[in-house]
Amino acid sequence: MSKSMHLSLKAGERIFINGAVLRVDRKVSIELLNDATFLLENHVLQVEDATTPLRQLYFVAQALLIDPGNSERARAVYRDLHDVTVGTLTQEEIASGLKNAAEMIEAGRTFDALKILRSLFLVESAALTTATDIQPIQAA
Structure with missing residues (x-):
């Protein structure tokens, strides 16, 4: 079983997950429940x-x-x-x-x-x- 990953994003921040680009409109915490490739915007x-x-x-x-x-x-x-x-x-x-x-x-x-x-x-x-x-x- 894979471990989950907790991420916190600020309003307007983007995250790249499995090739998809997501932008959040408010401060949010998300939990990835399975293995995913991701990159936070500040590391791009x-x-x-x-x-x-x-x-x-x-x-x-x-x-x-x-x-x-x-x-x-x-x-x-x-x-x-x-x-x-x-x-x-x-x-x-x-x-x-x-x-x-x-x-x-x-x-x-x-x-x-x-x-x-x-x-x-x-x-x-x-x-x-x-x-x-x-x-x-x-x-x-």
């Missing part, structure tokens, strides 16, 4: 915010939840983008997180993959800032 990344490799991966992964009808295509894009990102971001914490996120995606645990990717945003930001702060050495 907009396309214009997918500006780094990890955010792009996150954007593609969220498509698996928001648009399950195109999940095979999104999964293929995720795999390709993941392979490129692994070669680009080599920090140990990021590499480990990417491996774990990929395993979650393949196991159908997209929500867990999104949590992993979201937790790496600050690490990625620091890594990208450090990489852009390094000035080339000029020969004398």
